[in-house]
Amino acid sequence: MQDQVNATPAPKRVPWNKGKLTGAKPPLRPKHVWSIRTKLQIEGRARNLAMFNLAIDRKLRGCDVVAIRVEDVAAGGYTADRATVRQKKTGRPALLTFG
Numbered sequence: 891m892q893d894q895v896n897a898t899p900a901p902k903r904v905p906w907n908k909g910k911l912t913g914a915k916p917p918l919r920p921k922h923v924w925s926i927r928t929k930l931q932i933e934g935r936a937r938n939l940a941m942f943n944l945a946i947d948r949k950l951r952g953c954d955v956v957a958i959r960v961e962d963v964a965a966g967g968y969t970a971d972r973a974t975v976r977q978k979k980t981g982r983p984a985l986l987t988f989g
Contacts, residue, residue, distance in 0.1 A: 918946075948984050951977070 918926075923946055930939040945955045954977050962973050963986065973986045 944986065948986060950975070950984060951979060953978050954984070 926942060927939065930942060941955055941958075944950065944958075945952070954975060957978070958975060962975065963970055971987065974983045975986060976983055
């Protein structure tokens, strides 16, 4: 009983998103897209640039982009002319063309 009387209350936890914008974000403007593309190109980040271009050009969500595997676009070591990815949220196919 003595322990309960002398116990100090635990400090209140601050939520990780307190004061941050939550919910839907506004879409990227064309100038933002081009600045991201330019930055990735200057830094020589070819993989990230290719994934960013693919996502923007095909209007894919992030979860759909990160789910793409090398085998989806280069089966057997040869780059395919096109590939189809099924979108997770809508279930609709997204045709990816290369070249």
